[in-house]
Amino acid sequence: MFLDYTTVQVQAGRGGDGRVSFLRNRHNPRGGPDGGDGGRGGDVIVQASHNSSTLSKYRVKKVWKAEMGVAGGPNKCSGKNGQDLIIIVPPGTIVRRGDDVIADLTEDGQSAVVARGGNGGRGNTHFVSSTYQAPKFAELGLPGDAAELVFELKLxxxxxxxxxxxxxxxxxxxxxxxxxxxxxxxxxxxxxxxxxxxxxxxxxxxxxxxxxxxxxxxxxxxxxxxxxxxxxxxxxxxxxxxxxxxxxxxxxxxxxxxxxxxxxxxxxxxxxxxxxxxxxxxxxxxxxxxxxxxxxxxxxxxxxxxxxxxxxxxxxxxxxxxxxxxxxxxxxxxxxxxxxxxVPVESVVDWYLEPEADNRFVLKGNVADRWGGRTNFQQDQAVERLRRAMSRAGVFRRLKQLGAPEGKTTIIVGGHELTW
Ligand SMILES: Nc1nc2c(ncn2[C@@H]2O[C@H](COP(=O)(O)OP(=O)(O)OP(=O)(O)O)[C@@H](O)[C@H]2O)c(=O)[nH]1
Ligand SMILES: [Mg+2]
Missing domain, CATH: 3.40.50.300 (P-loop containing nucleotide triphosphate hydrolases)
Incomplete structure (x- = not known):
């Protein structure tokens, strides 16, 4: 049995700032404070799902952030809470923070909050007192928890x-x-x-x-x-x-x-x-x-x-x-x-070239399927974009390694032919 593991950084959302604002209109040229509260920052939640089978995704993307809370508005409007971020892992994943196990997710659907969002700041409406009849201040939102976590999965x-x-x-x-x-x-x-x-x-x-x-x-x-x-x-x-x-x-x-x-x-x-x-x-x-x-x-x-x-x-x-x-x-x-x-599992390979005939290659693999499926081959710019994506992914480099002649090589993507 192997141990797949990776580290990830999680950052819960910061709370939104409270607002400093005063009611001002024709009837009320010097109205009272009306600054709303900031929203709460989103939590980071780790959830087990049968749809996931390895941790390889988390070796590619290392930093996971939940949404910030929105600042309060005038008119006593509260800012929206930041959305929680849900990180999906395979059942059997253990989440550690240093030496502490903070979650042991064995069942499909089981979840745990691994970083709490910060509270929002209160708006200036809250701070009227005999000293401050017109408070020109409000609270700032609090930062969310940040942590480096270790995910472990026996597979x-x-x-x-x-x-x-x-x-x-x-x-x-x-x-x-x-x-x-x-x-x-x-x-x-x-x-x-x-x-x-x-x-x-x-x-x-x-x-x-x-x-x-x-x-x-x-x-x-x-x-x-x-x-x-x-x-x-x-x-x-x-x-x-x-x-x-x-x-x-x-x-x-x-x-x-x-x-x-x-x-x-x-x-x-x-x-x-x-x-x-x-x-x-x-x-x-x-x-x-x-x-x-x-x-x-x-x-x-x-x-x-x-x-x-x-x-x-x-x-x-x-x-x-x-x-x-x-x-x-x-x-x-x-x-x-x-x-x-x-042994950490290496992340997914996305494409490969299968020779079909001399100087003809079929581009295969899941990313290749996506490229083929998403590209409108009638649109020049869409094809240009596809070429750029293929170049970035190293397809042309690979063709060179395979000794394919540039300008005379045909690549078949999603049933369409491209010349390289
Ligand atoms: N031409 C050619 N050479 C190959 C092919 N597959 C492997 N080789 C070569 O065969 C040699 C051995 O390949 P490895 O993949 O290291 O073999 P292995 O079975 O993992 O060997 P051990 O780890 O020692 O057990 C290397 O020089 C490879 O480049 C192939 O399809 N074609
Ligand atoms: Mg070997």
Whole structure:
């Protein structure tokens, strides 16, 4: 089990100032004070909701402020209260302020005020006395509470990435999520698990990338199998086999043996079998390896998913298959005594490019869908705006990295073609 955590700053609203004002009109040239009170500042409230599943949002936006109260007006008008700010977190989130737990939100809908808004100041109407018949002062609103809070959430990854060292597990994680694990061309690059949140259509899945396994891992060889307990709770495994391995069947069975050596549960976990780095191979060779792998895994050849993470190939299919497998897999309930490790979930990846043909790429991902859906492609300025957004998000930079020629590359967004 993993611990997702982040710090956030919350600021409740300041109260509105009281008003200094006097009634003045034709009948009443020197009327009495009539300054109204300021409104209360809004509270900051943290609320648990089933619609939220990770804390990643709070790693992006760090400061959360409730609305200020409005100052009082003339005519004894009170200022409006500031609106409360409601921060939505997944059930299971603990909110801490320093070492104190200030909220433990377990149920859907449960909420707690974590910062109180300041009271509004009173207007000058309140301060008439024998000393001040016409008070020219009023109270200021009080500042709202400000605090640095820690949000913590224990979570279970949905998908575990397994395979021999160097199979491309971390590379895959870096492509499907915005996690940035270390990637290198040698064994045991990954020393501790990495987590990434993957959005695929309406699903949010947490992928755990763990260190590679080698023969004898269950007896402690290599980095051993201690990380397997982190994927023992997942709902499915994605088993990566490097297509450039001499004997893909052996690569596969080596890892299966270690999984089985660790636990029965792992051995029977629903798995997606993947041939990675498949763009390296010629078609015939690839077909052969796919066949060998399918035989070793006792599945149909078509069930072996081909990917090339570096070129973003096959990623969509892999996510589709994985989502399907998970939908049929049971949900794991955490045991009380389960150990947890701290790994913040990296925030959501929003777009990726899938090559379609030479110099043609389809822009995919949830932000890409939004861009496609919101842009009126009939309006030049709307298209310009979209280009700017894509540029800011690094789409063109990515195309350059992929070696696409500028001026001759077509990007397909929401079914429309753009030239880059
Ligand atoms: N050409 C190509 N190279 C890839 C692809 N995927 C991964 N690689 C390369 O393979 C090497 C290993 O990738 P990693 O993602 O670090 O492999 P890993 O499975 O996480 O390795 P460990 O952490 O050591 O278990 C790196 O040099 C990657 O750049 C791919 O799709 N195509
Ligand atoms: Mg790795």
């Amino acid at each position: 279970i990854a949905d998908v575990g990435l397994v395979g021999l060292p160097n199979a491309g597990k971390s590379t895959l994680l870096s492509v499907v999520s915005s996690a940035r694990p270390k990637i290198a061309d040698y064994a045991f690059t990954t020393l501790t698990p990495n987590l990434g949140m993957v959005r695929y259509h309406d699903n949010e899945l947490i992928f755990a990338d763990i260190p590679g396994l080698i023969e004898g891992a269950s007896e402690g060889k290599g980095l051993g199998d201690e990380f397997l307990r982190h994927v023992e709770r997942t709902r499915a495994l994605v088993h990566l086999v490097d297509a450039t391995d001499e004997d893909v069947a052996k690569s596969f069975t080596t890892v299966r043996k270690e999984l089985a050596g660790y636990s029965e549960k792992l051995a029977h976990k629903p798995s997606v079998v993947v041939l990675s780095k498949s763009s390296y191979l010629l078609e015939d060779e690839l077909k052969l390896k796919r066949k060998q792998l399918a035989r070793a895994a006792k599945i149909k050849m078509a069930e072996v998913v081909l990917i090339s993470a570096q070129e973003h190939m096959g990623i969509d299919e892999l996510l589709a298959v994985t989502t399907r497998v998970i939908a049929e897999a049971p949900v794991y309930e955490a045991a009380e005594d389960e150990q947890i490790i701290d």
